[in-house]
Amino acid sequence: MNPDIEEVLISAEEIDAAVKRLGQELTKDYQDKNPVVVCILRGSVVFLADLVRQMQCPLEIDFMDLSSYGGGMESSGQVKILKDLDTDVAGRHVIIVEDIVDTGNTLAKIHDLFLHRQAESVKVVSFLNKPERRTANVTVDYVGVEIPDKFVVGYGMDFDEQYRGLPYIGILKPNVYAHLFN
Ligand code: PRP
Ligand code: MN
Ligand code: MG
Numbered sequence: 012m013n014p015d016i017e018e019v020l021i022s023a024e025e026i027d028a029a030v031k032r033l034g035q036e037l038t039k040d041y042q043d044k045n046p047v048v049v050c051i052l053r054g055s056v057v058f059l060a061d062l063v064r065q066m067q068c069p070l071e072i073d074f075m076d077l078s079s080y081g082g083g084m085e086s087s088g089q090v091k092i093l094k095d096l097d098t099d100v101a102g103r104h105v106i107i108v109e110d111i112v113d114t115g116n117t118l119a120k121i122h123d124l125f126l127h128r129q130a131e132s133v134k135v136v137s138f139l140n141k142p143e144r145r146t147a148n149v150t151v152d153y154v155g156v157e158i159p160d161k162f163v164v165g166y167g168m169d170f171d172e173q174y175r176g177l178p179y180i181g182i183l184k185p186n187v188y189a190h191l192f193n
Contacts, residue, residue, distance in 0.1 A: 013174070016181035020163055021156055023178045026138075029155040030058070033136060034065020036153060037106065044104040045069045049096065051117065052076040054110035057167035057175065058138045058155075062108060073098045077117055090120045101129040110167045111139040115147030122149060138166065139180070162188075 012019065021029075048070050050059040063072060076094035105125050112118055118135060125133045136153035143160045164170050165177030170188065174181075 013177060013181070015174070015184055015187045016164075016177070017184045018182045019179050020158065020161070020182055021166075021180040025156070026061075026166060026179065029138070030061045031065055033153050033155055034062060034067075037062070037136065038065070038067045041066070041070070041104065041106070042068050045071065046104040046106045047071050047073055047096075047098050047100055048106045048108060049121075050074050050108050051110075051121070052094065053175070054167045054169065055108045055138075058110050059108045062136070071098065075121065077121065090117050099128075100125050102131050105130045105133045107133065107135045109135065109137040109151075111141060111163070112137045112149065112151050113141050113144045115145050115149040118149045118151075119147035139163070139168075 045068075048059065048063060048066075050056060050072065052074055053076070059072070063070065073096045074094065075092070075096050078091050078093055107118065107121060107125075109118065112135070122133055122135065134152040135150065136155075137151045138155040140151050140154045140157045141160060142157065161182050162170070163180050164174035164183055165180045167175050168180070169175045170183055174183075
């Protein structure tokens, strides 16, 4: 295990089972809809790659880069569009893929944006949901695992751009980020 990890919260096997379940649900709900699956960079790339391989239906993939956290651990509340979609979503069924929904700020911004662009439907699938931290009024339609208010890394999620490649989701040792509070 990575020496900076205090505890594995969700193992690779548990991730696999949750992704398979989500893939089955989405396969059923989007069978004839050719959805645009929108990956929110960068955290959700790992989940996206696993999820689309569990969706047995026609679909398209596009990417959007938004940022709220910067290098720190707390959401700044400011969400910027760094890269927009290339796809015109008017009349399309959009599935927003997130690794985690925390305050909900990121999601609130793009959910309304896609509706404004006249998407036929907009749903959200997030691997993790941290409802205790929610400040924006958003709905996560498909959730992999609900977690308590702990700072987690791995399976795409970073601390200061590190740990995204870990195949499990873990809690960082406090000494890794202690310098931020000095
Ligand atoms: C993280 C995470 C979600 C968002 C969730 O992304 O991947 O996209 O924050 O937080 P919220 O619900 O409070 O908005 P981040 O902005 O850190 O960018 P990254 O995916 O590139 O790490
Ligand atoms: Mn993200
Ligand atoms: Mg981040």
